[in-house]
Amino acid sequence: MTSLDLDRPGRALAIAAHPDDIEFGCGATLAKWSAAGSEVSLLVLTDGSKGTWDAAADIAALVDRRRQEQRDAARRLGASGQVLFLDQTDGELGAGMGLRSRVARIIRELRPDAVLGHDPWRRWRLHPDHRAAGFLGTDAVAAARDPHFFAEHGLPAHRPDHLLLFECEEPNHVERVEAAHVEAKIEALLAHESQFESTHDIPAGDDGAAVSAFRAGVTDECRRAGQLVGSAYGEAFRLMPTGGRIRTL
Secondary structure: OOEEOOOOOOEEEEEEOOOOHHHHHHHHHHHHHHHOOOEEEEEEEEOOOOOOOOOOOOHHHHHHHHHHHHHHHHHHHOOOOOEEEEEEOOOOOOOOHHHHHHHHHHHHHHOOOEEEEEOOOOOOOOOHHHHHHHHHHHHHHHHHOOOOOOHHHOOOOOOOOEEEEEOOOOOOEEEEEOHHHHHHHHHHHHOOHHHOOOOOOOOOOOOOHHHHHHHHHHHHHHHHHHHOOOOOEEEEEEEEEOOOOOEEO
16 A cells, blocks of 8 residues: 655654765655755755775865755755755764764654655665665654653654655555655755766766766656655655554555
8 A cells, every 4th residue: 555645744853874866865845845845955964975986086185076966056055954964974974872862853853744765665775874874764753752762862852753664675655756856856965076987987088978878777766766655756665654644555
């Protein structure tokens, strides 16, 4: 059974391992909600310092560049909330209690109605940061809602209405999006110019063909998700409700 379109959240928080992961996972949904008036915030857990194939790269400059690219991407999505960075070393992200506390604190501070993040239970996932980021997101949601977790925060507990997991193997929820939201997702991804060669498959000096292929690939993915519910475009998730209402097809 597939649910369809959450009620527009007043506030949403997307949590991901690296700069550009949020845009790949849920960019069109965030663009849709932002356009409808939601306050959308982004939390990036690592510094993105391994996001290059250049062994001689200036890593400090890369980290700074990726932070700026992420902020630009958030603007292209229309996100009006905060863009936050935990600056953990790329490739070395853990899911221990210290980081769980930091993410839970952010959830309590921002008080989102919807949280979005990586699906940590996806099988055969190669990148360790995506696994760790997924567990940090789910575990922090569970902690933030309980006043007996991390009472030292001195903040009231907060229970988001919904948790949406992207990159999931077995989606049970689709957010329908329009062509304009898909375009915003693509433009946000193209803000991450440092990642053109390593993740976007856009070589230096591209004559436009690779960018066109990238655009087509992102659009096709949204089209396939939309087809699950008879819509032109969509993004698919594993919905883990913690309260609130959903509509079911």
